[in-house]
Amino acid sequence: xxxxxxxxxxxxxxxxxxxxxxxxxxTKLKSAISRDFAKIANDTIKSEQEDLRKQNRxxxxxxxxxxxxxxxxxxxKVDKYSILETENTVKIIEQxxxxxxxxxxxxxxxKNLVEALTKNQNIKGAYGEEILDTILQNSGxxxxxxxxxxxxxxxxxxxxxxxxxxxxxIIINLPNNRHLIIDSKVTLSSYLExxxxxxxxxxxxxxxxxxxxxxxxxxxxxxxxxxxxxxxxMYMPIDSSVSLLYEDADIINTAYxxxxxxxGTASLLVAIRLVNQLFAQQKQNDNIKQIINAGTNxxxxxxxxxxxxxxxxxxxxxxxxxxxxxxxxFQRTNKNRPSLFSQVEELKNLGINTTxxxxxxxxxxxxIND
Numbered sequence: 001x002x003x004x005x006x007x008x009x010x011x012x013x014x015x016x017x018x019x020x021x022x023x024x025x026x027t028k029l030k031s032a033i034s035r036d037f038a039k040i041a042n043d044t045i046k047s048e049q050e051d052l053r054k055q056n057r058x059x060x061x062x063x064x065x066x067x068x069x070x071x072x073x074x075x076x077k078v079d080k081y082s083i084l085e086t087e088n089t090v091k092i093i094e095q096x097x098x099x100x101x102x103x104x105x106x107x108x109x110x111k112n113l114v115e116a117l118t119k120n121q122n123i124k125g126a127y128g129e130e131i132l133d134t135i136l137q138n139s140g141x142x143x144x145x146x147x148x149x150x151x152x153x154x155x156x157x158x159x160x161x162x163x164x165x166x167x168x169x170i171i172i173n174l175p176n177n178r179h180l181i182i183d184s185k186v187t188l189s190s191y192l193e194x195x196x197x198x199x200x201x202x203x204x205x206x207x208x209x210x211x212x213x214x215x216x217x218x219x220x221x222x223x224x225x226x227x228x229x230x231x232x233x234m235y236m237p238i239d240s241s242v243s244l245l246y247e248d249a250d251i252i253n254t255a256y257x258x259x260x261x262x263x264g265t266a267s268l269l270v271a272i273r274l275v276n277q278l279f280a281q282q283k284q285n286d287n288i289k290q291i292i293n294a295g296t297n298x299x300x301x302x303x304x305x306x307x308x309x310x311x312x313x314x315x316x317x318x319x320x321x322x323x324x325x326x327x328x329x330f331q332r333t334n335k336n337r338p339s340l341f342s343q344v345e346e347l348k349n350l351g352i353n354t355t356x357x358x359x360x361x362x363x364x365x366x367x368i369n370d
Contacts, residue, residue, distance in 0.1 A: 128184030129169050131237045135265065136170065139272045146279065147172045153226065155219045166218050169235075171226065172275055175282035180275065181220045181232040182268075185211045191241045204241075205251060212251070216258035231259045233271065239264035 133149065141147055151171045157164045170182040190204040212234065220232045234255070236242050242264035245251050255262050263271065330340040341362050348354070 128186040128235065128237055131265075132170055132182060132184050132235055132268075135268060136172075136272065139269065140276060141172070141272065145173070146275075153224045155223045157217060157219060159217050164218070166220065166223060168220055168223070168232075174275065175278050177227055179226045179228045180271075181223070181226070181228060182235055183215055183220070183232060184235045184237070185215065186237060187211065187241065188238070191238060201244075205245070205248060208245060208251060209254060212255050212258060212260055212262075215260060221259055231261050233263050233268065234260050235263050235268055237265060239266055242267070 129149070133143070136147055137143070143149060148171045150167050150169065152165060152167050154163050155166045156162070168181045169184045172180040172182065174180055185208075187204065187207050190200070190207040193200040194204040215232070215234055221228065221230060236245075242262060245262055252262070341358060345358055
């Protein structure tokens with residue numbers, strides 16, 4: 001019994017040792033497997049991560065490189081634009097400095113001009129004449145052909161009834177030896193005073209009336225060597241002042257009684273346009289006259305040619321008759337007297353040495369006549 005108990009105890013002890021050994025071995029194996037699996041997993045993860053990094057890097061490079069190039073080009077363009085903007089800014093600053101300098105110069109010249117035009121009567125007159133001359137030239141009129149400047153002539157002065165020399169600013173040559181006188185009057189000083197102070201309107205109108213009376217006294221309407229309408233044009237280069245004057249019936253009536261029409265630049269351009277139309281009409285009439293004269297000369301020349309052709313035809317008829325008579329005379333013959341052509345033809349039979357022949361139609365005609 002004890003033996004069996006020993007056997008059983010040994011079996012149990014052996015089984016326990018075996019289980020313990022198996023357990024120890026199983027734990028170590030599991031630990032080794034875990035280590036190996038962890039290593040393999042780590043290696044796999046590292047490999048996958050490396051592949052993923054490589055793929056991501058290639059993908060990023062594929063996407064980012066064009067963007068980098070575009071950004072580089074954009075940066076270059078921005079830099080270039082910045083440089084150009086800086087250069088342009090410098091140029092603009094330089095131009096502004098020049099402009100500012102020119103503006104100061106222009107302002108000073110304008111002040112000098114205004115001062116001269118308000119204080120110097122001769123400069124005021126020259127200023128108005130120059131503007132008037134510029135308007136005429138820009139309207140297509142030519143000095144010396146369509147108009148004359150400072151034409152000197154004489155007229156009876158209305159104040160003392162004496163003959164005085166006069167020099168209208170402009171005399172426009174109209175068709176049919178007619179003329180139109182334009183005289184420039186600048187009332188700048190009084191007008192500027194009125195612009196500054198509206199209460200100075202009376203002084204401005206008084207100065208204009210004085211200019212009208214002075215112009216009327218020169219009696220341009222009766223100027224020698226001119227043929228003109230019953231009015232002259234008084235040109236004032238400031239249209240706003242002319243508009244102001246036409247609001248005053250007294251001034252307009254004063255000018256009208258003196259056969260003077262006050263004009264500004266706009267109304268003067270209308271008058272010059274009418275003058276151009278007159279010149280165009282005159283030129284057209286002259287062209288029509290030239291065409292009629294040319295047509296008349298052509299017709300008469302053609303009639304003369306026709307008469308001469310008839311005379312030539314008659315001469316040809318007479319010449320043809322004379323030619324026919326002469327040919328007939330050469331061909332006139334009878335049996336006892338051969339024609340001149342046939343007699344000359346017989347010379348070949350007498351031994352003359354020639355290769356030329358009398359035209360056959362003349363010889364045939366001889367045979368027919370024979």
